[in-house]
Amino acid sequence: MTDLFAVDVQRILWRQMTWMMAAFGVLIVAAAGVILFVHTGNHHLFATRSDLRAAVAAAVVPLAFAGYMLGASALGADYTSRALTTLLTWEPRRRLVLASRSCASALVTAGLTVVVLLALIVALLPSAILHGTGGAPNGAWYLSMAAMTLRCVLFTAAVSVVGVSAAAIGRSTTAAVIGIVLYLVLIENTAVQALPSFARWLLVTDAISWIGQNSHTSAGAPNGHTVITGGLLLVGGMAALWAFATRALARRDVT
C-alpha cells in the first residue's frame, strides 16, 4: 500500500496540471494582495481581523474547485488514457487502488491549499500592517485563524476525494465535472428553491458551517449546524460517495 501511495503521489506531482494550479493560485493571491494594498491605502482601511478571516474563507471556494479538478483528473485522466488498465495489471485490488489514489489526491490538495493560503496571508500582510484597523490580532484570533485554516485544508482535501469518487463513477474527468455542475444546479439550487428546509443537509451550507463558524455553536450558521455537525455531514457525504465509487469500480469491467 505504501508503495502504491508513494507512486500515486508521485504521479500527481509529475502532472503539469498540479503545478499550473499551484502557480496560478499563488499568482492570483499575489495580484490580489497588491490590488488590496493600493485600494486600502487610497480609499478604505483594512479591518485586519475580519478582513483576513473573510479572505481566507473566500479563498476556499476556488481552492475547493481546484481540489475537485485535481482529484477528478487524477483518476479520470488515467481512465481515459487507459493508464488505469495498466496499473490494474500491476495491482489488481481495485479498492486499494481507489483508496490510494484518493489519499494521494487529498494529500496533494491539502498541500496546495496550505501553499496558497500561506501565500494569501503573506500577500495581505502589507495591507494589514500598514493600513490595518481594529486592533492588533491577539492569541485567540491567531488560534481561531489557525483552526479555520486547518478546516479549509481538510475541506479541500475532502472535496478532492469527492472528485476522485465522481471520476471513478463517471469513468472520466469530464463526467466528474458534469456531475458536480449538475449537483450544484439541480440539487443545491433548483431543489432547494422548491424545498428550502432541505438546504441544511446539503454540501454548500454545511461547508459554510464547517469553515465560516467562529465557535462551536450554531449561532449565525445558515443551516443551524455547528462546526462539528457541518463537518460530520460533509464527511458522511464524502464517505457515502466514496463507498459507492469503490463498489462501482470493483464490479465494473475496466477495458
Place this chain on the structure above:
Amino acid sequence: MPSPSQNAVVEMVGLTKWYGRGAGGRLALDGLDLVVPSGGVFGVLGRNGAGKTTALRCLLGLVRPTSGVCRVLGADSSSDLHRVINRIGALIETPGLTPSLTGRRNLALLARLDRIGADGVERALRAAGLAERADDPVATYSLGMRQRLGIAAALLRDPEVVVLDEPANGLDPAGIAEIRRLLVSLAAEGRTVLVSSHLLDEAEKMCDSVAVMEAGRCVAVGPIGDLLASAGTGGVIVGVAEVGAARLVLVAAGLNVTIVDGRLRVSCPPADAARVTELLAAERLFVNELRYETPSLEDFFFGLTTPAGAGALP
C-alpha cells in the same frame, strides 16, 4: 472440458462473458475452455471479435466473467490474482500510459510498485528498443513506439508469464520481426508467453502451440505441427509439360486436381505422390517437378473459421 493439468499456467473453464444486458447484449465468450501449458509461446488466434482480448482481460481480472472459472498460476483471476500478479507481465491492446509523462517516468512509476530499480527500467527500455526516446513524452510517440513501451512495461518485472494482446500492433516489419525474436527468446528462457494475434504468418513462426477462437469459443487447440498434420489440407504439386492432358488423366483416376500457376495441385497425402507419377508416366506424361505442399496455419485457420468450415467444427 479440458482437465486441469499440473503444469498448466492458465486454465479457463466454461468462461462466459456477456457485454450489456437484454436484447442489446453481446456474447463475447461462450463457455470458453482453454489450458495453456507452462513454457513456450502459446498463440491465441482469431478474427476481430472472436473473443481473444476479452479472454485475456478476464485472465488479468480487468473484465468480470459472467460465469465460469479463470485461473492463472493457480490463482482465481476474479478474487486472488494479487497473490501472483508480480509473476505476470501484461500488455492489453494499445498500452495505457500517461501521455504527458516521458516513457522512462511511466516505467519508473510502475517499477516503484515492485521496488524495481533504475537499472531494471533501463534494461526493459533496451529490451524493447526504446532507450533513445525514453526521455520524450509518451504523447509524442508513434503507435509502434507506444507498443514497444507497453512491451517494456510488461517485461519490467522479469515475469514468469508474459501476456501480450496483439503486440505487433503499429509496428513496422522490422519491428514485428524484432518482437518475434524477443518473444521466442523469452520462451527459451523458460517463461510462458501467451500472445494473441491475427497475424497468422507471425504466429506460425513464433508459436509452439495455438488455440483458434471463433465466436467466443475455442475451436482448435494444440501444437502447430499436430494441428497442421490433422488438417489434411496439403497436396502434391506436380510440374508437367502438358498440364491439361495430365489433369484429365488424374481426374479420370479419381483424384481431386486443380491447376495453380501452371502446375497441378493434387489433393492427396504425400505417400500418394508415387501413384500420381505412375499414372502420368503410363500416359507418357513425364513429371518435371514434384513436391509436397505443406499446409500453412493460414489454410488451417480459414478452414476452421470461414462460414463453410465453421459448420463442420466440433
